[in-house]
Amino acid sequence: MRDDELRRLLTAVAEDVRPSRPAATGWERARRVRRARRAAGAAAVAVALLTAGTAVALRPADPPPPAAATPGPTPSAPPVQRPPAELSYPGDPLGRLGDPVGAKLSARPVRQALALYQPVDPDTGAEGTIRVLGDDGFVRELDVVTPARTRDAHGNEAVPLKTGSLAPDGRTAAFAQTDEVVVVDLTTATARRFPLAGHLEHVLWSGDRLLVGDDDTTYEMDPRTGVSRKVPLSPWDVVVPDPGGRPDLLLELGGPPGGLMLHRVATDERGRGQDRVPVRTSGLLPEHRVDEFYGRGWLRGERLARAGWISVGNMSGLEGVAVLDARTGTVTQLLDLGRDVWKGCCEVLGWDGDGAVLLRRNPGGLLRWRPETGEVTGVTRDLYGAVSLAAR
Structure with a gap:
């Protein structure tokens, strides 16, 4: 019998012999089982970690957090602007100005x-009675007083309602008359008359005071x-001050062609002048002035709006509205209204609370112009006559 055959025979016989030290053999077997289980567990953990690591490695990276929004540039309109060919009318409380009268102010x-609002017939020039548009949207007739036409020393007449007649708070109105000033409390429908010598034509509010003038004199x-x-x-040239501005400083803007000036005046008891600066149009397009x-x-604030006659290249006598820096006299924006309007069509009526200029356009009613964006919209159509607005 060969050695290998003898080894297999002895191994087979030994498999049926029970161990002489069963406890030791059991513990040894248990240790082998525990070692096997630990090895299997470690292998499983290793596989799990490897799998997770692989998954993390293979997973697409999270997108970066969105960058903080960078504000875009502030809309900037060109210095010279024009109204659109067709106006939009987005709606405005002032659109009720043309409504029929519903009651008398006294009632x-x-x-x-x-x-x-004082309507004027565009064909005959005849004016109607002054109307009061309340913040309730209701139109009243001013019946507690009937102001006469203003007249200068040469007999020239004009309707009594002026653009500066209504106080900024909308509670009081004033009317210049020959040798007197009429002040109406619109909340009580009462009127008071104050004597003041002169052919008084001009009236406007400076805070809680009135500036009243005849042809060449201004009274506070x-x-x-x-x-x-x-x-x-x-x-003629005194500027309606900002209701929230300095009460001790007034401006006038005017002068002949080629010599326009902005004059700042401190209104102390002597009324001493402060400074004069020339009006500059260097910020406009070269052909505009x-x-x-x-x-x-x-x-x-520091912006001043006024209507005027402008030139574009060799064409003069065009209508426009200018916005100036009240510190430097520089024209910063110009609304070019062209020729297809009446001469002296487009008097400025004031600013609204959003920084837009309100102005007349004859024919065409009232417009709102936002100089910073160039947007021009309609307020009300076909409104003929004089209008005075409260500060908004």
Whole structure:
């Protein structure tokens, strides 16, 4: 028998022999089982870790968090702007100005007036009675007083309602008359008259005081007492001040073509002048210039708006509205209204609370112009006559 056959025979016989030390053999077998289980567990953990690591490695990276939004540039309109060919009318409380009269002011006083309106027939020039548009959207007739037409020393007449007649808070109105000023409390429908010598035509509010003027003299008057004093300002060129601005500083803007000036005046007891700066149009397009101003100028913050006649290249006598920096006299924006309007069509009526300029356009009613964006929209159509607005 060969050795290998003998080894297999002995192994087979030994498989049926029970061990002489069963406890030791059991413990040894248990240790082998535990070692096997630990090895299997370690292998399983290794496989899990490897799988997870592989999955992490293979998973697409998370997208980076979105970058913080960078604000875009502030819309900037060109310095010279034009209204669109077709106006939109987005709706406005002032659109009720043309509504029929619903009551007399004496029977239904206002809490606050948004505007005063005196219609004028465009064909005959005949004016109607002054109307009061309240903040409730209701139109009243001003019946507690009937102001006469203003007239200058040469007999030239004009309707009594002026763009500066309505106080900024919409509670009081004032009317210049020959040798007197009429002040109406619109919340109580009562009127008071104060004597003041002169062919008075101009009236506007400076805070809680009135600036009243004839052809060449401007008075500052207390509308509660009638006490007045002269101030060295042109009644034609004095600017309606910002209701929230300095009460001790007034501006006038005007002058002949080629010599337009902005004049700042401190209104102390002597009314001493502060400074004069020339009006500059260097910020406009080269062919545009402002030749002369008309109507009333209006200040809001450091911006001043006033209508005028402009030139474009060799064409003069065009209508426009300019916005100036009230510190430097520089024209920063110009609304070019062209020729297809009436001469002196587009007097500025003030600023609204959103920084837009409100202005007349004859024919065409009232417009709102936002100089920063160039947007021009309609407020109300076919409104003929004089309008005075409260500050908004």
